[in-house]
Amino acid sequence: MKKVFSFLFVWFLVMAVVATPADAGKFTNPGSGGAPGTWYIGSTPDHLIPDAPVILFVQGLNSSASTWYDNNDMYETAYNNGYQTAFLELYDSGGTSEDMWDNGSLLAAKIQEIYNYFGKKLVLVTHSKGGIDAQTALVHYNAYPYVSNVITLGSPHYGSQLADLAYSSWASWLADILGSKSDGTYSLQTSYMNYFRSITDHHANVNKNNYYTLAGTKWGSFGSSLYWGGLYLSQYGTNDGAVTVANAYLPNGQMLQVGDWDHSTIKYGSSTFSIFKPFLTTNRAISSSIQTTFLFPEKGLESDEDGSHVIRGGSFQQTAVENFAVESNVRTLTINWMSDQPVDTLTMISPDHQLVNVPVAVYQQEEDVFQGAWNHVAVINQPMPGEWTIQAKADGTSAYLLVATFDSDLTKSIKLKPKNNKNKWVIETDGTKIKMKQMNMEYSLDFVAKENNPGKKKGKKLKEKASLSAHDEIVIPKQTEAGVYHLTLDIKGETLDGKPFERTFIQTIYKDENGNMY
Numbered sequence: 001m002k003k004v005f006s007f008l009f010v011w012f013l014v015m016a017v018v019a020t021p022a023d024a025g026k027f028t029n030p031g032s033g034g035a036p037g038t039w040y041i042g043s044t045p046d047h048l049i050p051d052a053p054v055i056l057f058v059q060g061l062n063s064s065a066s067t068w069y070d071n072n073d074m075y076e077t078a079y080n081n082g083y084q085t086a087f088l089e090l091y092d093s094g095g096t097s098e099d100m101w102d103n104g105s106l107l108a109a110k111i112q113e114i115y116n117y118f119g120k121k122l123v124l125v126t127h128s129k130g131g132i133d134a135q136t137a138l139v140h141y142n143a144y145p146y147v148s149n150v151i152t153l154g155s156p157h158y159g160s161q162l163a164d165l166a167y168s169s170w171a172s173w174l175a176d177i178l179g180s181k182s183d184g185t186y187s188l189q190t191s192y193m194n195y196f197r198s199i200t201d202h203h204a205n206v207n208k209n210n211y212y213t214l215a216g217t218k219w220g221s222f223g224s225s226l227y228w229g230g231l232y233l234s235q236y237g238t239n240d241g242a243v244t245v246a247n248a249y250l251p252n253g254q255m256l257q258v259g260d261w262d263h264s265t266i267k268y269g270s271s272t273f274s275i276f277k278p279f280l281t282t283n284r285a286i287s288s289s290i291q292t293t294f295l296f297p298e299k300g301l302e303s304d305e306d307g308s309h310v311i312r313g314g315s316f317q318q319t320a321v322e323n324f325a326v327e328s329n330v331r332t333l334t335i336n337w338m339s340d341q342p343v344d345t346l347t348m349i350s351p352d353h354q355l356v357n358v359p360v361a362v363y364q365q366e367e368d369v370f371q372g373a374w375n376h377v378a379v380i381n382q383p384m385p386g387e388w389t390i391q392a393k394a395d396g397t398s399a400y401l402l403v404a405t406f407d408s409d410l411t412k413s414i415k416l417k418p419k420n421n422k423n424k425w426v427i428e429t430d431g432t433k434i435k436m437k438q439m440n441m442e443y444s445l446d447f448v449a450k451e452n453n454p455g456k457k458k459g460k461k462l463k464e465k466a467s468l469s470a471h472d473e474i475v476i477p478k479q480t481e482a483g484v485y486h487l488t489l490d491i492k493g494e495t496l497d498g499k500p501f502e503r504t505f506i507q508t509i510y511k512d513e514n515g516n517m518y
Helices: 002-016 074-080 100-118 130-139 161-166 172-178 183-187 190-200 227-236 269-279 409-413
Strands: 039-041 054-058 085-088 122-127 147-153 210-216 254-259 309-326 332-339 345-349 360-364 374-381 386-407 414-419 424-429 440-449 460-469 483-494 500-511
Touching: 039 100, 054 074, 054 100, 054 130, 074 085, 074 269, 085 100, 100 122, 100 130, 100 183, 122 130, 130 147, 130 190, 147 269, 161 183, 161 190, 161 227, 161 500, 172 309, 172 386, 183 190, 190 483, 190 500, 210 269, 227 332, 227 374, 227 386, 254 269, 332 345, 345 374, 386 409, 386 500, 409 414, 414 500, 424 483
Parallel strands: 054 085, 054 122, 122 147, 147 210, 210 254
Antiparallel strands: 039 085, 309 386, 309 500, 332 374, 332 386, 345 386, 360 374, 414 424, 440 460, 440 483, 483 500
């Protein structure tokens, strides 16, 4: 009797987290809103390809299973092409974005369940961070026997600089209110992902599945939801509004195509299904009939971080004012005032105390790192050199992050560089634009331990607005535990033509348990 009860109990648990289409034999959306761990079965096509794998779709950061069928034709495209599909809710679906370890563990368990249900291997089609969660499940949680191939669409295999920004000292107020400092965002910081690559790329399981990647190069028009992310990331290279092309390459994987998609459209069936369809196979071998040329990153394809931004942030009640210097010969100055609520007015005042009237695009971030933030974006062409003032007004108390982006020759002439295995950092210039002796710097340094306060990591401040001269080194102090250092560096100086300039640099450094820096 005990064995029968145990069997029934296990059967009930499995059925409790499986949702099937309400109308079998017809195309219907599988459902949404399930708790983390819930998985849905897509409609079975009448023209099902009998020897094809089941496609398991895996969501990205701050997303849910419905991202594949709400305002997206990916599920319908797979159905029309004769594929059985399944969809899974990861922890992000419950409102808490978790790291690759928690999501990977959950995904590994569900991969085996779904494999047992269908009795055939799966192909994982993943978006954004879902690609990292998938590799974690296969490599580190041993789910590889149940999967043939993995497709990653716009996945930040080397992290996202937007995650670095969220943990900077200037973004702290806004990121805390938005909930951006989640374990999921923490794990996407570029330094932590460098560490992840170091323990994954040579793992014994890493080549037991084939990985195929796609990357996008578009980030929409002015005012679109990915425009500002694309603009911010442009200092790091070509990107899709959330992830750079360089960071979407996967060691031991094969890049199928770099195309004109943004971070949203790359997951649409009409955009990319036909490209990865040849790799929807139950075995790892590629058919000899498939003609494809894989892409490989070129050495030096993406530049080092340039000095493209001035960043400010904090909280304000009713009115906030920020001032910063603009040098000569700036082609465009793009202002983005991000806040947890829309502001009533955003005013830009030039150095001659004149109000500058330019269109302001207002939109709310729908997903990814700064999900829920209100963006107020304005572009000023050929701004007057000197001190500019940005003023925002809103009801009540609000948190904000101001990012001013410069299209200027000066941006290429100043860089933040590591020394001594990233234990020290210095500013380097090419000597063509800036008077080094006139440059002053302030930096803040925070540290957030890897295992500190699971679900809501809290940091400790190591330095706050410490002053430096132009040739001083920033020394990273040793901490006893593993974690991420967050360096925010503000520079004020003078150009060779005597005009003031300002820039902000943001850098993360991960220290592992053995003291290695990434």
